[in-house]
Structures are given as structure tokens and as C-alpha cells.
Amino acid sequence: MALEVIASSDEVPQGGTFVVAHRGEQVLLVRTDHGVFAVENRCSHAYQELAEGKVRKVFIFCPLHGLRFDLRNGCPKGDLTDKPIKAWKCAETDEGIAVDLDERLDPPLESK
């Protein structure tokens, strides 16, 4: 698959979020000063939705326990879990915000 436009640019406010159900995923689009990112709308700690979380730089904070996730690769920063959330390739185009759900940016989980 390739990038697919899933939202118009004005649906994702600066410093804010927008959720799109797409191909069986709840895709959380986040616009930061560093660009637009696409991650799954679910915390890997206790499965809280992230859409209401605060956005700072390239991070979103889980609204339940405050864990911070790097929007560039889905990796958590903190002690609550080391499990990343899904992060996908995302780009802003003339047609809107495009995501490639087949191109994951989060690191693969190591099998133990």
C-alpha cells in the first residue's frame, strides 16, 4: 500500500489531535511544530485513548497516568511500560494528511 489521504489538513489543529477510523485502526493524527504524526489512539499501558492527551514538542502525554510517547516512533518515555504504540508513516500533501498503515515506524517487539 502507499500513502492514503485520510483527513483534510484543517481537521488537525496546531498542537491538537484528530482521530480517524481507517482500515480497522483508530489512527490518531497529531499536529506539532515539528510536523504531523500518525499513531494508534490507545496507550500501551492500560489502553486509555490518547486523543485528549497534551501535545508537547514531538510527544503526546497519556491523559490517564501521564506516560509520554514519542510521536516519531511510538516509544514510551517512563517507567510504566516499555511497549511502544503503533506509529505509521505520515505526510501532509496538497490533498490533505496521508498515512501508510503498511509502513510502521515503531520498533518491532523483541521476542523473549
Ligand code: FES
Ligand atoms: S493508561 Fe496511559 S499511562 Fe496508564
